[in-house]
Amino acid sequence: xxxxxxxxxxxxxxxxxxxxxxxxxxxxxxxxxxxxxxxxxxxxxxxxxxxxxxxxxxxxxxxxxxxxxxxxxxxxxxxxxxxxxxxxxxxxxxxxxxxxxxxxxxxxxxxxxxxxxxxxxxxxxxxxxxxxxxxxxxxxxxxxxxxxxxxxxxxxxxxxxxxxxxxxxxxxxxxxxxxxxxxxxxxxxxxxxxxxxxxxxxxxxxxxxxxxxxxxxxxxxxxxxxxxxxxxxxxxxxxxxxxxxxxxxxxxxxxxxxxxxxxxxxxxxxxxxxxxxxxxxxxxxxxxxxxxxxxxxxxxxxxxxxxxxxxxxxxxxxxxxxxxxxxxxxxxxxxxxxx
Amino acid sequence: xxxxxxxxxxxxxxxxxxxxxxxxxxxxxxxxxxxxxxxxxxxxxxxxxxxxxxxxxxxxxxxxxxxxxxxxxxxxxxxxxxxxxxxxxxxxxxxxxxxxxxxxxxxxxxxxxxxxxxxxxxxxxxxxxxxxxxxxxxxxxxxxxxxxxxxxxxxxxxxxxxxxxxxxxxxxxxxxxxxxxxxxxxxxxxxxxxxxxxxxxxxxxxxxxxxxxxxxxxxxxxxxxxxxxxxxxxxxxxxxxxxxxxxxxxxxxxxxxxxxxxxxxxxxxxxxxxxxxxxxxxxxxxxxxxxxxxxxxxxxxxxxxxxxxxxxxxxxxxxxxxxxxxxxxxxxxxxxxxx
DNA sequence: TTGTATGCGTTATCAC
DNA sequence: GTGATAACGCATACAA
Numbered sequence: 001x002x003x004x005x006x007x008x009x010x011x012x013x014x015x016x017x018x019x020x021x022x023x024x025x026x027x028x029x030x031x032x033x034x035x036x037x038x039x040x041x042x043x044x045x046x047x048x049x050x051x052x053x054x055x056x057x058x059x060x061x062x063x064x065x066x067x068x069x070x071x072x073x074x075x076x077x078x079x080x081x082x083x084x085x086x087x088x089x090x091x092x093x094x095x096x097x098x099x100x101x102x103x104x105x106x107x108x109x110x111x112x113x114x115x116x117x118x119x120x121x122x123x124x125x126x127x128x129x130x131x132x133x134x135x136x137x138x139x140x141x142x143x144x145x146x147x148x149x150x151x152x153x154x155x156x157x158x159x160x161x162x163x164x165x166x167x168x169x170x171x172x173x174x175x176x177x178x179x180x181x182x183x184x185x186x187x188x189x190x191x192x193x194x195x196x197x198x199x200x201x202x203x204x205x206x207x208x209x210x211x212x213x214x215x216x217x218x219x220x221x222x223x224x225x226x227x228x229x230x231x232x233x234x235x236x237x238x239x240x241x242x243x244x245x246x247x248x249x250x251x252x253x254x255x256x257x258x259x260x261x262x263x264x265x266x267x268x269x270x271x272x273x274x275x276x277x278x279x280x281x282x283x284x285x286x287x288x289x290x291x292x293x294x295x296x297x298x299x300x301x302x303x304x305x306x307x308x309x310x311x312x313x314x315x316x317x318x319x320x321x322x323x324x325x326x327x328x329x330x331x332x333x334x335x336x337x338x339x
Numbered sequence: 340x341x342x343x344x345x346x347x348x349x350x351x352x353x354x355x356x357x358x359x360x361x362x363x364x365x366x367x368x369x370x371x372x373x374x375x376x377x378x379x380x381x382x383x384x385x386x387x388x389x390x391x392x393x394x395x396x397x398x399x400x401x402x403x404x405x406x407x408x409x410x411x412x413x414x415x416x417x418x419x420x421x422x423x424x425x426x427x428x429x430x431x432x433x434x435x436x437x438x439x440x441x442x443x444x445x446x447x448x449x450x451x452x453x454x455x456x457x458x459x460x461x462x463x464x465x466x467x468x469x470x471x472x473x474x475x476x477x478x479x480x481x482x483x484x485x486x487x488x489x490x491x492x493x494x495x496x497x498x499x500x501x502x503x504x505x506x507x508x509x510x511x512x513x514x515x516x517x518x519x520x521x522x523x524x525x526x527x528x529x530x531x532x533x534x535x536x537x538x539x540x541x542x543x544x545x546x547x548x549x550x551x552x553x554x555x556x557x558x559x560x561x562x563x564x565x566x567x568x569x570x571x572x573x574x575x576x577x578x579x580x581x582x583x584x585x586x587x588x589x590x591x592x593x594x595x596x597x598x599x600x601x602x603x604x605x606x607x608x609x610x611x612x613x614x615x616x617x618x619x620x621x622x623x624x625x626x627x628x629x630x631x632x633x634x635x636x637x638x639x640x641x642x643x644x645x646x647x648x649x650x651x652x653x654x655x656x657x658x659x660x661x662x663x664x665x666x667x668x669x670x671x672x673x674x675x676x677x678x
Numbered sequence: 679t680t681g682t683a684t685g686c687g688t689t690a691t692c693a694c
Numbered sequence: 695g696t697g698a699t700a701a702c703g704c705a706t707a708c709a710a
Contacts, residue, residue: 004481006687017697022689030695047480052455053401054687057392057702064456072420072436078412085438094452097411097436099424113433116391117403141386142343226624255624262626282621285565285594287601345703356681361705369679393703396686 005046014042025050056118065308066096066114068107068124070151076278076297077125080149083301084123091309093120100127111135121145121308126153127193145311149304150295151195159311161304161324165195168293168328169202169247172275175291175330176245177210179338181273185218185236185243187229187253199249199277218243222253229256237264244272245336251276251283254290258335274335289333296326344385353381364389395457404647405435405453407446407463409490415617415636416464419488422640423462430648432459439466450474460484460647465492466532484650488643489634490534498650500643500663504534507632507667508541508586511614514630514669515584516549518677520612524557524575524582526568526592538588538616557582561592568595576603583611584675590615590622593629597674613674628672635665 007021014021016035023031024039042048056062067084069077085095096119098110107127114122115138122139126148136155139146148160176184186203189196200219207214217239222228229252236243237260248254254276261272268274268288276283276292283290307322314320346360353360355374362370363378381387395401406423408416424434435458437449446466453461454477461478465487475494478485487499515523525542528535539558546553556578561567568591575582576599587593593615600611607613607627615622615631622629646661653659 008687018687019689019698020696022687023696026689032695035695047477049451049454049477049481051396051457051687053392053396053457054702055689057390057396057686057704058688058690060702062392071417072411073414073417075412078410078417081411082438094435094456095437096433098434099421112388115388117433118390118392138386138388142388259624282624285598285621285625287626346705347703357703358682358705359680361703362680365705371679374679390703393686394705396688396702397704397706399686 004051005048006051007048010039010042010046010048013046014038060118062118062120063092064094064096064117064119066098066110066117066119066122066124068098068100068110068114068122068126070102070125070127071099072097074278075280076150076295079297080125080301080304083298083303084305085301086298087302087305087309102127108135111139115139115142115144119144121147121312123147123149123304123308125149125151127151145308147304147308147311149300151193153194157319157321159307159320159322159324161300161307161322161326162195163295163300163326163328165198165328166202166205168277168295168330169199169249170206171202171328171330172199172247172277172291172293173203173206174210175332176247176273176275176336177206177212179245179269179273179336181245182212183215183218183241183243183245184212185220185246187232187246187248187250187257188219188221189224189249191221196249203247224250224252226252226256226259229253230260231256233257233260237261237266245269245274246272247275249277251278251280251290251292254292254335255282255286258288258290269334269336269338273338276335279331283333288335291333291336292331294329294331296329300326343390344387345390346387349378349381349385349387352385353377401457401459402431403433403435403456403458405437405449405456405458405461405463407437407439407449407453407461407465409441409464409466410438411436413617414619415489415634418636419464419640419643422637422642423644424640425637426641426644426648441466447474450478454478454481454483458483460486460651462486462488462643462647464488464490466490484647486643486647486650488639490532492533496658496660498646498659498661498663500639500646500661500665501534502634502639502665502667504537504667505541505544507616507634507669508538508588509545510541510667510669511538511586511616511630511632512542512545513549514671515586515612515614515675516545516551518584518608518612518675520584521551522554522557522580522582522584523551524559524585526571526585526587526589526596527558527560528563528588530560535588542586563589563591565591565595565598568592569599570595572596572599576600576605584608584613585611586614588616590617590619590629590631593631593674594621594625597625597627597629608673608675608677612677615674618670622672627674630672630675631670633668633670635668639665 007018011018024036100107152160220232222232279294346357350357363375439446491499559571561571618633622631
């Protein structure tokens with residue numbers, strides 16, 4: 001049997017009503033065993049599959065959730081997505097993945113598309129450099145459950161799953177200090193983004209707690225690309241008083257830093273120690289493995305998804321909102337372990 | 340205005356019919372400018388967004404396409420997806436990404452879910468180790484456009500966009516021969532998968548064309564993981580007559596090979612040369628950069644998407660099916676360039 | 679230029 | 695146990 005078939009096609013063929021077919025297919029208890037079997041067999045034979053669009057329209061539930069990330073080719077994000085899928089697939093949800101490429105317009109556009117598609121919820125890592133919350137407000141006004149992960153904004157009524165980025169920055173910096181470093185530079189991400197600001201604040205606090213004066217020449221804001229890491233590191237190395245270590249908020253920037261430092265014929269970690277952030281796989285595989293901070297992405301995804309499930313299955317009038325903060329894990333490797 | 344609003348809500352508020360609202364929203368030419376403006380303003384005010392589910396049900400077109408890949412955390416696949424998105428977003432399509440994790444059941448399950456969701460087409464990189472085509476047949480029976488990329492099966496009526504894997508394998512091997520290698524091993528992927536078989540055949544043909552006898556001890560089938568690369572390489576190095584070079588069908592396996600070779604205190608590329616496959620970013624960033632074969636993933640995604648568009652916009656009765664084969668590009672780097 | 683009626687594929691609510 | 699019907703939100707053929 002070719003083409004798409006509906007319950008009406010089955011009904012017509014069996015000379016019964018569509019309602020009966022529907023009931024049989026849904027294992028409604030008040031249907032005769034004989035009819036049920038007949039319907040199921042015919043459905044298979046006719047290659048029937050349920051039209052979830054119709055079901056969604058009828059029920060007001062699409063069983064789709066939208067996931068919005070800056071980009072999927074970062075191991076961190078693809079791992080979060082894996083966690084989300086592992087939690088949501090068994091519950092019958094389909095996951096629609098969108099990439100914002102850190103572009104505000106694309107973010108807005110994707111959110112509108114997801115709302116139009118009647119998703120049952122949106123899990124997102126928000127760009128969040130802007131003050132405007134137009135897109136977010138649209139979601140909230142439509143009462144669509146919204147959960148932030150990793151990159152969040154503090155908005156009433158929105159749950160979030162993040163790591164303690166302050167602590168991550170603190171641990172990374174403290175580790176460098178413990179290794180004997182005194183002149184610690186920080187290659188930060190966009191400081192208008194909360195996670196990067198938190199990591200930077202952790203860095204500053206660690207300096208303070210260890211009686212090291214913050215040197216503003218040692219702080220450079222840069223985007224998460226290898227090339228930017230090279231450029232920024234060149235600036236650091238050209239200072240009259242260059243740093244003896246670098247804590248980067250991005251593994252890719254850390255990699256760029258390493259490339260640049262090697263060009264200057266300096267030894268890592270003895271001349272300059274490096275710590276990155278995110279535990280991208282390559283940090284482990286490099287000959288000179290990179291010390292970094294792990295963010296438990298799969299777990300983060302699972303938790304974000306389960307928070308969504310809690311919210312969507314919440315029949316009470318009491319709205320559930322959670323702010324979950326996971327601990328970061330410093331992974332010490334060769335790039336910062338002096339011999 | 341809270342909650343979701345429909346064209347009926349707008350109609351009621353303005354004391355006009357829903358049909359007029361619909362027409363105004365869709366810029367139907369035969370609507371007065373005044374009404375159009377009134378409707379649009381009210382729609383904004385009421386935070387209206389179109390319910391694409393209803394539209395899809397009505398029109399029989401969901402404007403969703405499904406993309407099925409083994410996993411998104413491989414740069415190759417996430418890049419293909421980027422290409423697909425770049426081509427399909429401007430056309431108003433939403434992309435639903437599914438991962439099979441190389442699991443046949445998951446593949447089947449995902450396909451069913453996509454069909455239930457009434458996707459307008461499916462772009463997939465098929466697992467394809469099995470002979471059974473149940474899932475594929477379901478797609479074809481429902482006349483849903485299907486396009487394979489990268490990993491394909493030869494099935495009538497299915498378009499495909501691939502690279503010439505045979506040529507990729509051939510070029511890689513020829514390059515090693517040109518570098519003076521005579522004992523070339525091949526770490527292959529699952530040889531029941533066409534791309535890996537093709538790469539292996541390219542390898543064998545290059546040997547043949549250069550008068551080098553194929554040594555079956557030099558061929559090991561392995562899955563695309565770093566650890567497996569280490570294990571397999573250990574076996575190669577323990578042979579009485581170990582190889583002087585390795586062509587791997589996977590960058591990750593190549594990386595494992597490099598790790599293992601270093602443990603044995605052999606020099607790369609002078610003692611053993613290495614070529615990988617896929618141009619994963621880390622191959623470029625490693626201190627010892629890895630020679631590899633680029634598959635033009637973004638372009639592949641764009642082409643796959645445009646083939647889909649052609650098929651779906653094809654109003655004629657003539658079915659369009661294309662088999663597009665892109666050329667692989669060998670990128671020579673340190674791991675195989677002898678000094 | 680606008681309104682009325684219909685159907686897309688389901689399921690739920692009545693009836694019988 | 696089963697059938698008829700309405701409703702989900704939208705676009706459109708047909709009327710007016």
